[in-house]
Amino acid sequence: MQSHPLIHILTQNAERIRTLAEAVTEDQARWKPTTGDWSILETITHLHDEEMEDFRVRLDITLHQPDQEYPPIDPAGWVTERRYNERHLQESLQGFLDERRASLIWLQSLENPDWEKVFTASWGKIRAGDLFASWAAHDLIHLRQLVELHYAYTRHAAAPYEMGYAGDW
Numbered sequence: 001m002q003s004h005p006l007i008h009i010l011t012q013n014a015e016r017i018r019t020l021a022e023a024v025t026e027d028q029a030r031w032k033p034t035t036g037d038w039s040i041l042e043t044i045t046h047l048h049d050e051e052m053e054d055f056r057v058r059l060d061i062t063l064h065q066p067d068q069e070y071p072p073i074d075p076a077g078w079v080t081e082r083r084y085n086e087r088h089l090q091e092s093l094q095g096f097l098d099e100r101r102a103s104l105i106w107l108q109s110l111e112n113p114d115w116e117k118v119f120t121a122s123w124g125k126i127r128a129g130d131l132f133a134s135w136a137a138h139d140l141i142h143l144r145q146l147v148e149l150h151y152a153y154t155r156h157a158a159a160p161y162e163m164g165y166a167g168d169w
Contacts, residue, residue, distance in 0.1 A: 001115045001129050001132075001133075003107065003108075003110065003113065003132075006132055006133065006135075006136050007104060007107050007108060009136045009139075010100065010103070010104060010107070010135065010136055010139065011104060013136065013139035013140070013143065014096075014097060014100040014101075014104075014139075016139075016143055017044070017047065017093075017096065017139065017142070017143060017146070018093065018097060020040075020143070020146040020147065020150065021040060021044050021089065021093050021146065022090075022093060024040055024089060026088070026089060028040065028153055029041040029044075029089040030085050031153055031156070033149070033152040033153075033156070037149075038079065038145070038149075039084075039085055039149070040089070040146060040149050040150075041084060041085055041087060041089050041092060042079050042084040042085050043142055043145055043146060043149070044089060044092045044093050044096060045079075045082070045084040045087055045092040045096075046075060046078070046079065046084065046142070047096045047139075047142055048092055048093075048095045048096035048099060049075070049078055049082070050075060050138065051096055051099035051100055051103060052095075052099045053071065053073055054073050054075070055103070055131065055134075055135040055138070056099075056102075056103045056106060057070075057071060058070050058119075058131060059128060059131050059132060059135070060106075061119065062117055062118075062119040062126070062127075062128045062131055063110070063113055063114065063117055063128050066117060066118070066119050066120075070119070070121055113128065114128065115127065115128045115129030115132065116128070116129065119131075151169060
């Protein structure tokens with residue numbers, strides 16, 4: 001696997017995430033379609049913590065210290081435990097962008113990484129390349145989530161008017 005295309009995707013995804021979050025008001029950032037959904041702020045803060053505590057750390061362990069254990073993570077639990085929706089959007093966004101920049105610098109510094117190197121976790125085996133590809137895919141999952149939140153907020157703001165003329169969602 002070539003690193004460059006995925007590094008490029010991670011770079012572009014950071015810009016896409018920034019664009020979808022930077023001009024949002026604090027009220028919209030905290031708004032949720034339902035109580036069980038995440039807000040834009042929670043999504044951005046999740047991305048920040050995942051960048052800092054999950055993908056880069058676990059990929060580094062897989063590539064360089066496969067006998068070490070992965071540090072425990074609880075992404076779903078952190079949303080409430082760390083009070084994501086009480087934070088400030090611009091700080092969380094900047095934190096994510098700063099961590100992504102550090103990740104990109106780190107990824108570009110890797111010399112001939114062995115993407116076939118396997119880490120055995122309690123839940124199964126994963127190759128370094130699988131983890132790297134999942135990192136890029138994780139961004140896309142949350143980009144879709146951010147777009148859906150923007151759509152839901154527009155529908156909320158436009159009520160009682162309908163948006164069907166725009167086309168099928």
